[in-house]
Structures are given as structure tokens and as C-alpha cells.
Amino acid sequence: MATNTQSFSILLASRNQSIIEATRATLDEAENLNLVERELTPGNLFSVIEEIQPDVVLLDFNFQQTIFNLIDKIVTEYPKSALVAVISNREEVDLDLVILSGARAFVQYPYQPGKLVVTIRRVVELRERNHIGAVGVADDKSEIKSKNTFIVFSPKGGVGTTTIAINLAISLQKQLDEDVLLIDGKHLLGHVALYMNLRTANSITDLIAHAGMLDQRLIRQVIIEHKSGVHVLPSPNLIGAAQGIKPESLFKVIQSLQKVYPNIIIDGGNHIDENTVTYMDSSSKILIVLNPDLASMRDVRQFMEIAKSLSYPEEEILLILNMAGRRADVKLREIEGILKMEIFGKIPADDELALSSLNEGVPILLKKPHHAISKAYKQIAKDLVNLMQDSRVE
Numbered sequence: 001m002a003t004n005t006q007s008f009s010i011l012l013a014s015r016n017q018s019i020i021e022a023t024r025a026t027l028d029e030a031e032n033l034n035l036v037e038r039e040l041t042p043g044n045l046f047s048v049i050e051e052i053q054p055d056v057v058l059l060d061f062n063f064q065q066t067i068f069n070l071i072d073k074i075v076t077e078y079p080k081s082a083l084v085a086v087i088s089n090r091e092e093v094d095l096d097l098v099i100l101s102g103a104r105a106f107v108q109y110p111y112q113p114g115k116l117v118v119t120i121r122r123v124v125e126l127r128e129r130n131h132i133g134a135v136g137v138a139d140d141k142s143e144i145k146s147k148n149t150f151i152v153f154s155p156k157g158g159v160g161t162t163t164i165a166i167n168l169a170i171s172l173q174k175q176l177d178e179d180v181l182l183i184d185g186k187h188l189l190g191h192v193a194l195y196m197n198l199r200t201a202n203s204i205t206d207l208i209a210h211a212g213m214l215d216q217r218l219i220r221q222v223i224i225e226h227k228s229g230v231h232v233l234p235s236p237n238l239i240g241a242a243q244g245i246k247p248e249s250l251f252k253v254i255q256s257l258q259k260v261y262p263n264i265i266i267d268g269g270n271h272i273d274e275n276t277v278t279y280m281d282s283s284s285k286i287l288i289v290l291n292p293d294l295a296s297m298r299d300v301r302q303f304m305e306i307a308k309s310l311s312y313p314e315e316e317i318l319l320i321l322n323m324a325g326r327r328a329d330v331k332l333r334e335i336e337g338i339l340k341m342e343i344f345g346k347i348p349a350d351d352e353l354a355l356s357s358l359n360e361g362v363p364i365l366l367k368k369p370h371h372a373i374s375k376a377y378k379q380i381a382k383d384l385v386n387l388m389q390d391s392r393v394e
Contacts, residue, residue, distance in 0.1 A: 007032045008124050011052055011081075013040050014060030019086060019109055023058065023116070030117045042070075049074070054081050055127070056120055059103075061087045068101045075102035082123040095308070105311050122310065126281065148172075148388050149258060151185065151279050152320075153268035154289040155299040160322045161289050162191050163354065163364070164347070165267035167374070168287075170228045170365045171381035172263055181223065181261040183233045185279050186269035187242035190235025193224075197361025200224050203236040204245070204253070211249040214256035228366060231261070247274040254282045277310065284388065286312065287344075289320045292329035297338055304339075318344035320380065325349050345380035348372050 010033055012023050020037075027035040038048050042064045049057065057074060061067055075083050085098050085106040098106050104123040107116050152165040165182060173180040183204070184192035193200065206222045207214060224232045236242040257264060266279050280286055288303065290296035300319070307317060319339070321332065324346045336342055350373055357364045365374045 007034055008055040008120075009052060010035050010056045010058060010120060011038070011040075011049065011054035012036075012058040012060075013045055013063050014058070014086065015040070015063065016060055019060055022109070022111060023086075026111060026116050030120075033117065033120055045070075046074075046077070049078055049081060053078075055124055057081050057083045058120075059083055059085055061085055061091065061093065061098075068097065071098070071101040071103055080127075082127050084119060084123055099311070105309070119309075126311070148262060148384075149254075149264040149266070149283045150285050150287055150384065151266040151268040151283040152287045152289060153276070153280070154270045154296075155272075155303040156290065156296050157270040159270070159289045159291050159296060160347075160354075161269055162186070162195055162267050163358070164287075164289055164320060164322065164377075165265050166192060166195055166230075166363050167365045167377045168381060169230045169265040170363055171377040172265065172384070173229050175378070175381045175385055176263060178263055179231060179261050180229075180263040180265065181231045181233060181257060182226075183257075183264060183266045183279075184235035185266040185276065186271075187235050187245050187275060188239060190267065190269070192232060192267055193234040195358055195361060196226050196232065196363065198224055198226060198232060198234065200234060201237065203234045203241070205236045205241045207233075207253045207256075208245055208249050211252040211256075214253065216260050219257065219260050228363065233257075245275060247278040250275055250278050251282065254278070258282070272306065280310070280312065284316075285384070286317045287320050288317055289322050290335075291323045292321060292326070292332070292335060294330065297330070297335060300339060304341075314341070317341075320344060321346040323347070323349040345376065345383060347376045347380075 010027060012020060012035060014020055024035055024037070027033050036052055036054060040048060059071065059074070064070055071083060071085065074081070082104040083102065085103045086109050087093050087098070087106055089108045089110065095106060104126070105119050107119050152161045152168065154161050169180050169182040182192060184190035187204070202222050202224060207219065210218060222233070224234070226232050266283065268276055268279055288300060290300050304317070319341055321335065321343045324332065325348045332343055332346065350371070353364060353368060353371065353373065357367050360367070364371065365377060368374055
């Protein structure tokens with residue numbers, strides 16, 4: 001993983017002097033990002049890449065006419081160099097095709113303040129994480145199990161991510177009859193332990209302190225088993241401890257947990273920061289929760305733009321409609337039409353049951369296992385299992 005002391009080489013493939021000068025000025029002020037300047041043409045590009053082996057290739061979309069073929073050839077022949085496309089904001093370009101052709105990300109020119117540096121750091125970080133994951137698999141094949149890691153997140157607060165994460169974890173555990181770990185990813189003001197009536201001082205910070213040196217014994221000592229059979233990793237009780245969690249340590253902890261638990265559910269809350277993105281990077285699917293109202297739909301549309309900038313494929317994002325079925329709500333088909341995405345699962349509304357479940361610290365699946373809400377969670381868990389099995393067959 002990228003560290004603060006690592007330096008990364010950036011090769012700009014452009015014949016546009018304005019882009020060259022703007023890139024030079026931007027990266028001159030960026031710590032640890034070194035622009036390697038060469039006079040490049042379509043004829044010498046590959047020999048220069050071969051010589052330099054850059055961490056990132058910044059490719060001007062107008063470098064040559066057959067640009068999609070060029071992108072494909074670069075990423076195929078030099079997979080260790082992450083490719084970022086530079087696209088003029090005056091051009092109409094199908095951005096989906098840019099990503100599908102193999103680019104890791106894109107930035108628009110003229111550059112927005114900070115955008116180029118953030119994008120480069122992002123693709124470098126992802127490349128480093130993928131490398132660590134590949135090394136881990138090679139070094140410890142016998143220990144790593146197949147991963148079903150799901151994060152439950154909403155860009156809008158108050159839509160029920162914690163309740164959904166808890167009940168989905170219980171459903172998954174009963175569906176698979178395998179260990180399921182529930183992580184409270186809301187490091188500040190997380191409520192998983194409270195909603196499950198778990199009284200413990202243990203938290204994820206007990207593992208963060210040993211990131212990179214975790215074994216199954218230590219992990220099992222910290223994690224709490226709920227009466228449902230679900231294993232729980234609570235959030236910190238102290239704000240100071242939560243603020244000390246860094247994404248590089250968190251990533252190592254998640255990797256260690258994935259070696260022990262074949263199924264992980266993360267309550268991601270509704271706030272996006274570096275740790276939330278780390279959880280998303282580590283997840284097989286991102287479950288986005290929304291309520292059937294205009295505010296939720298607006299926030300989901302905005303999140304999808306963020307997801308695109310983070311290079312998350314649309315097929316990795318699943319929509320969960322919560323609190324469905326009330327008379328004044330926007331109808332499911334209308335929501336799908338507005339968002340241009342299908343609803344993966346829906347959970348009916350029952351405010352009274354939801355409130356009593358929270359107040360008693362008893363998840364709905366345990367309190368009312370035959371209720372329509374419980375049936376909805378079971379169906380979502382079943383569909384998730386089928387989806388992951390189908391993806392592995394492919």
C-alpha cells in the first residue's frame with residue numbers, strides 16, 4: 001500500500017503544450033508525485049513506457065486518433081502502469097467507453113483544483129491494494145476463504161443502514177449456515193452493539209493496534225458472538241479512538257478478517273470518508289439504501305457520480321428500497337425510471353415494529369421471524385447468495 005514516503009512516477013503522453021504546462025504546474029506542488037517529462041509521439045510511446053515503467057500513464061485523449069485501441073494496448077502490455085485519460089471538457093466523449101477500454105480513471109481538462117492529484121493518488125492506492133491482495137493470496141492460499149463482503153451504505157442519513165446490516169447478517173448466517181461477521185463501520189457514533197444489546201468494551205481499535213500482525217486467535221478474542229450466531233465487531237466507544245483509525249491500517253485489518261470469515265456485512269452508515277472508501281474497496285457489492293422519497297433519490301444520484309469517480313462498476317452497486325409500501329411514497333417503477341437502475345430488494349414499512357425492535361435491542365428477524373419485513377430480509381440474503389454464486393461460475 002502507498003505510504004507517505006513513497007514516490008510515484010507519472011508519464012504524461014500529450015502533444016498539447018497547454019496540458020503539458022498545466023500538468024507540470026500541478027504536479028510540481030504535489031508531494032511524492034514525480035512527472036517524468038519526455039517528448040512523446042505515437043511512434044516512441046511504448047519504448048518510453050518500457051524504459052520508465054511509470055506508476056501512472058496520463059494519456060491525452062487527443063494523443064492519436066485511434067485512442068481506444070491505444071488505451072487497450074497500453075493496459076494490456078503494461079498492466080502495472082495505471083492509465084488515467086485526460087479529456088477536454090469541450091469534447092463529447094462516452095466516459096463509460098473510456099473505462100471499459102481499460103482506463104483506471106479519467107480527469108477533465110482544464111483541471112479542477114485538486115482533481116488531478118486526487119485522481120492519481122486514488123489509482124495508485126487501488127493498484128497498491130490489488131498488489132497486496134495478490135501477494136496475500138499467493139503466500140497463504142490455504143488460509144483464505146472465498147469472500148462475500150458487503151457494505152450497507154446510504155448517502156442520506158436516517159434511512160436504516162444499521163437495522164438493515166444487522167438483519168441481513170442474521171439472514172445470511174441462517175441461509176448459509178456459515179460464520180458471518182458484522183462490522184460496525186461507523187467508527188464515530190456507531191450503533192450496532194446498542195441495537196443488538198451487546199455490552200462490551202471490545203472494538204475494532206483492538207485489532208487496528210495490531211494491523212499487519214493479526215492471527216485468528218487474536219481476532220476471535222476481540223470479536224463478540226451474538227445470540228443469533230452472528231459475530232460482531234463493534235465500533236469504538238471513545239471518539240478519540242475512532243479518530244485514530246487510518247485507512248492503511250484498516251485495510252490490513254479487513255484483509256485479515258477476510259481470511260477468517262467467509263461472509264462479512266459492514267454497516268457503512270451515511271458519511272463518506274477515507275475509511276468508508278476503504279470498506280467499499282474491500283467489498284464484493286455495495287448495497288445502497290434509499291427510502292421512496294425525492295431526497296433519497298437525489299442523494300443516490302449524486303452518490304452514483306461519486307462512485308463513477310472512484311471507479312466502482314455499476315454492477316457492483318445494488319439498490320435496497322427501505323420503508324416501502326406507504327401510500328404517499330414514490331412508486332418502485334418510478335424510482336427505477338428516475339435512477340435508471342433496478343431495485344435489488346425492498347423492505348416494507350412498519351414504523352411501530354422497527355421502533356420496538358430498536359428499543360428492546362432485539363433484531364426484527366428474532367423478534368418477528370415470520371413478519372413481512374423478516375421475509376424481505378431472507379429474500380435479499382437468498383438473492384445475494386445466488387448472485388455471488390453466479391458470478392463465481394462466470
